[in-house]
Amino acid sequence: MTAEAPSHYDRLGGAPTIKEAVDRFYVRLLDDAELAHYFVDTDVAQLKRHQVLLLSQVLGGPTEYSGRELSAAHRGLAITEAHYDKVGAHLLGVLAEMGAPADIADAVAQTLKAVRDDIVDPAAGS
Numbered sequence: 631m632t633a634e635a636p637s638h639y640d641r642l643g644g645a646p647t648i649k650e651a652v653d654r655f656y657v658r659l660l661d662d663a664e665l666a667h668y669f670v671d672t673d674v675a676q677l678k679r680h681q682v683l684l685l686s687q688v689l690g691g692p693t694e695y696s697g698r699e700l701s702a703a704h705r706g707l708a709i710t711e712a713h714y715d716k717v718g719a720h721l722l723g724v725l726a727e728m729g730a731p732a733d734i735a736d737a738v739a740q741t742l743k744a745v746r747d748d749i750v751d752p753a754a755g756s
């Protein structure tokens with residue numbers, strides 16, 4: 631019997647690491663003058679909970695995401711390409727500062743590419 635390779639989730643350190651990464655991610659988003667306005671009327675605690683579950687799932691951890699589809703969650707927010715890229719850069723920046731291995735950062739970057747069209751609003755300009 632061969633042992634299964636550990637998931638990205640396990641290699642990063644599991645739940646405590648993901649929680650810490652999401653905490654740092656939202657500190658960056660709310661500190662960013664170009665992005666903070668998107669979050670003014672949101673329940674940031676719930677958003678963070680959903681983000682932890684989604685990121686865990688994407689990284690091969692437990693599949694417990696219970697939030698909305700990404701397209702529904704972001705509809706009407708008029709998210710531009712540039713703001714999407716900034717948010718993605720904050721997430722990758724947090725993973726880098728926490729020492730995530732390059733292959734895991736690459737996998738997250740691929741996921742960011744894959745969900746881009748669900749989140750960016752083409753009518754919002756660049």
Ligand code: HEM
Nearest residue numbers: 668669672677680681684697698703709713714717718749
């Ligand atoms: C980069 C990839 C992104 C991912 C994976 C992501 C993920 C999520 C998730 C999981 C939720 C919660 C959905 C729910 O609770 O049902 C959410 C909501 C939200 N996201 Fe994102 N998001 C991304 C990009 C962005 C960007 C670029 C912005 C704005 C610049 C943004 C702004 C928001 C806001 C304001 C909400 C709350 C919407 C509401 O409460 O109605 N997100 N996102």
